[in-house]
Amino acid sequence: MSKLAPIRDAVMERLPQRHRAEQRFQAYGLTAITLAVLFLTLLVGSILTQSLAAFTAHRLTLPVTLERELVDPRGDGSEASLRRGSYNAALQAALRDQFPTVHGVGELRELFGIYSAINASRLLTDVVNNPDLVGQSVDFEFPISDDADRYLKGASVSERQIDMNASLSIEIAGNVARLEAQEAVLAPFADRLRQVMADRANRYAAAAEAALASARQTIDPDEREILEAEAQRAQMRVQQLNERLRPGADFLLGPREPSLLVRAGDTIVRLTSITSGGREATGEVLLADQAWSGSVTRWSFWEIETPAATRLITDRQMVFVRLLEERGLVRNAFNALLFTNADSREPELAGVRGALIGTILTMVITIFLAVPVGVGAAIYLEEFAPRNRLTRLIEVNINNLAAVPSIVFGLLGLAVFINAFGLPRSTPLLGGMVLALMTLPTVIISSRAALKAVPPSIREAALGVGASRTQAVFHHVLPLAMPGMLTGSIIGLAQALGETAPLLMIGMVAFVADAPNFGFTGFTDPSTVMPVQIFIWSTSAERAFEARTAAAILVLLVLMVLFNAVAIYLRRKYERRW
Amino acid sequence: MTAYEKLQAGASVRQETLYHPVEGSYTTKVATKNVTVHYGDKSALNGVSIEIPACTVTSFIGPSGCGKSTFLRSINRMNDTIDNARVSGSILIDGEEVNDRNVDPVVLRARVGMVFQKPNPFPKTIYENVAYGPRIHGLAADKDQLDAIVETSLRKAGLWDEVADRLDQPGTSLSGGQQQRLVIARAIAVNPEVILMDEPCSALDPIATARIEELIDELRENYTLIIVTHSMAQAARVSQMTAFFHLGSLVEYGPTEEIFTNPRDQRTQDYITGRFG
Structure with a gap:
């Protein structure tokens, strides 16, 4: 026993140290595993959330009339003839039927921009496989453009609609609309936009200051020139903004500001200026009966906060897809094309x-x-x-x-x-x-x-x-x-x-x-x-x-x-x- | 007459012609002359000459590293599988040269079976373990004959009663002693003439060892057995002939009784009395 005691003492002395080493090692292992699991979760989570948008797509279903003169140019119903038909024209006609008041090359281009023409090739395949379709009306379903799809998913544009209950008279002449209300219903929006513009003017002013300060410090003449030019540009912007914000001036809206749309039924006007302290306004007609003028009490205010200059979809295209959606023609569904199609530029x-x-x-x-x-x-x-x-x-x-x-x-x-x-x-x-x-x-x-x-x-x-x-x-x-x-x-x-x-x-x-x-x-x-x-x-x-x-x-x-x-x-x- | 039946018949012929227990004289089964084995540059065995009688148990004893296992493995050319092993000298089984160029090791190993130190059943069923040898050599014409071979072999190995109702279970699920008997049954199944055993009981408990020793004694009737063992008691119990190896040389060889009671060489005496080794 007496011989064993010193050995036991030596072992006991080192024992806590050995236990600590063991615990330390276990802690390292646990940390490593936790980190690995965390990163894996993050990775899979981020991929999942990002990919969700790709698994659904908005699809447009239109009744397409396959006029014989369009899809069968030779008129003999042969495959060669059917392959020469202009199916996109049929699609375009179907889309124009939805918005009969849209005229003019620019407006039509915007309308046809909500889908890609390649979709017509599938229509061609359908017709070639079943020539009996010629002359008939078929319901053709196809995906709308990626920009319109992203807009409808709320991914690219932030917007809101506010229902109003106030008397508003609308007078349409050609492409221009005049709006007049009895109260200053447009004032709050105008004021908020003024505030946004004033903030922007301040930011430009600060940027100009900073650029000038840097220009004074630099010794490189080229760099100074660049900085001074930058300051000048910023100051010019400040000036322009201040000009537009001058009290009493008409409030003008450009593509760098949020779009303000007034909607009464299917008549939609984008405001270009707000006058008379928010009682009157002029605007560009996006969609309307050309001759329509009158007074309404129930209308809505459609504020698109993302400025037109920073989005890929125009105001008018937004109006088109939103209306098509309201008519039940655009549906969000599982995007089967993701698995049935090969690569495409669209x-x-x-x-x-x-x-x-x-x-x-x-x-x-x-x-x-x-x-x-x-x-x-x-x-x-x-x-x-x-x-x-x-x-x-x-x-x-x-x-x-x-x-x-x-x-x-x-x-x-x-x-x-x-x-x-x-x-x-x-x-x-x-x-x-x-x-x-x-x-x-x-x-x-x-x-x-x-x-x-x-x-x-x-x-x-x-x-x-x-x-x-x-x-x-x-x-x-x-x-x-x-x-x-x-x-x-x-x-x-x-x-x-x-x-x-x-x-x-x-x-x-x-x-x-x-x-x-x-x-x-x-x-x-x-x-x-x-x-x-x-x-x-x-x-x-x-x-x-x-x-x-x-x-x-x-x-x-x-x-x-x-x-x-x-x-x-x-x-x-x-x-x-x- | 199938190959199996021929072999069965052959076995009985061997028994009659080779084994003469009454006269106490034996027919030589394995005879070697000057067998030397090198592993690379290292010499493991130098010039072993021995004559091993048929239908007896011969045990090789000696301290570790004395070359007894090497010699055993030379008899069925298992040393061929070791890359740098070189075997010279002559090994005759029934007068036939084992190392002859014309002798296929496959045929040789069918005639000279082997049981290893650690039980090494195949990771297959008990049935498949025993049936594997007969199957690759084509000893059975059909399923019934194969079943018969498996049963006879397991019976001879004294394992049949224990495993008859679970032949489809893996061989590795048996206990150590049972596994070793299974391995012996596997060796018997191809009906060899000689069975080499390399320390067959070193991994087993005394009860299993006793069982195997009994089995060895029974097998002596039909087969020539050569056993490497570290247990002198075992050598004394099971073998009729004993060879003592030391430092790669055969020191003494003779009837077991003589070796243990009246060794001629001093080294043998020292070893069996436990003075070294």
Whole structure:
């Protein structure tokens, strides 16, 4: 006992320290996991919220009359004739029927701007497939433009409508409307806008001050000149704003100010000036019976806070889509086009179908090349190859290849597959081959690791009962290594699934408006893949592509999860204990 | 006559012609001359010459690293699977050279079965474990014959009563002693002439060990057994012949009784009396 005491004391002395170290380590681990979960939640959450807008779209249903002279120019009902018909004219006519009072080139252009003309091609397909439609009226449903869609979703414009109950006389002459009320009903709005403009004038004044101050301090004459010019411009703006805000002056509204619309029934006027202290106003007629004039008591005030200069949809277009929506012709529904269409320059028509099929076809090639070759190579190297200088050299090279930047494999594909072998570019066949090259080292390395992990006693047992080496490997070692091999292969393939760089080199970033054939011939159709589609959309200018990018990312993530689920299922199926 | 039946018949012929317990004389089953094994530059075994009688149990004893396991593995050419192992000298089974270029190790290992130190059943069902050998060698013409082979083998290994109703369960679900008997049944199933056992009881408890020893004694009737063991008591219990190895050489070889009661070599005496090793 006396001999043990000092040992126990020594242990006890260090014990708290050891416990602390253990707790510290656990705390690190917990922090790391918490952070990881947090970031993952943030990532998935932000993608989900951003992509939501892409999964629904506003669609317009119009009764379209397919006049024979429009859609069948030769009049013989033949396919050739039907293909030469002007279907967009039919769509335009249908839209004009909704707003019979709209005249003039500019107004019509605004009206036809709420959808893209490509939609007419689907109408053409419908008619060619069913020539009996000629001369009849059909209900044709098509998506409205991305800008109108975003407006109706409340994503791009902030606005409000205020119902008024006051006497207002409206007098319309040509494009100009005069409004006169008995009370100063427009004054509050005018005052608020004045305040907004006064704030802006102050901001410009402050900016001019700042620019002048910087100009005084700088010693570079060029820079001083630039700053002084900037100050001058700001001062000019201040002057202009002050001129418009001069007490007693008519209050003028321009494109930099919020739009003020007065709506009485289907007559809609945009105010251009407010006079007489808010009792009178003049405005531009956006929509009305040309001859209509009169007095109303129930009308509404439609204030569009986002100035016309900072939005992509005009006042008149907003009026058109809002009225179409009120008439029940525009409906927000699930955006099936996202999955049934290939890429398009028009966001409302763009879909992931092309990229999805391209990805599947590419992965089929990659799987059928990388997995058998990789597993075969691993089995040979691990189980049969003699251990000598050559096999060691091969081993080192394979390990290095796994670390080669993926774009290098793209260059290899370009040089060998396209230039030397003359394979068609931008095709799933080529993409799959390049990705297979990229995946091979990963598959070989992980498969070898899985084979190495099989206890040698199993090999000895098999050899001991007289199995040949091949039998021992294929009957006993391979089934046991299968789960590990599958896991490694899936990791490699998942990496290939998300790869963009090597595909840049072999032309798979092209804009492909047609989905490849989902069959054998599809392997040589030009196509793109999901990550590349995401890349293309993310660099597009249209705001609506933002949501579509997120949606495409979501689709890719779902694809990955499916892929991994299959892997886990297969692993479970083949997993055996020993 | 199927291959299995031939083998069955062959087994009985062997028994009659080779084993003469009454006269106390044995027919030589395995004869080696000057067997030397190198692992790379290291010599593991130098010049072992021995004659092992048929239908007896011969045990190899000796301290760790003395080359007894290496020698055992040379007999069915398991050393071939080790990359840098080189075997020279002559090993004859029934007068046939084992290391001959014309001898396929697959055929050899079907004739010379092996049981390892750690039970290593395949991660398959009990039935599949036993049926695997006969299946790859084509010993059974149909399912019924295969069933018969499995049953006979399990019976000979003394495992049948314990597993008859759960042949479809994984072999790895058995206890250690049962697994070792399963492995023995697997070796018996291809009807070998010689069974090599590399410390078959070192991973087992005394009860399981006793069971295996009993089994070894029963198997002696039909097979030539060679056992590597660390337990001198076991060697004394189960074997008729004993060989003592030391530092890669065969020091002494003779009937077990003689080795244990009247060893000629000082080193043998020291080892069996526990003075070193």
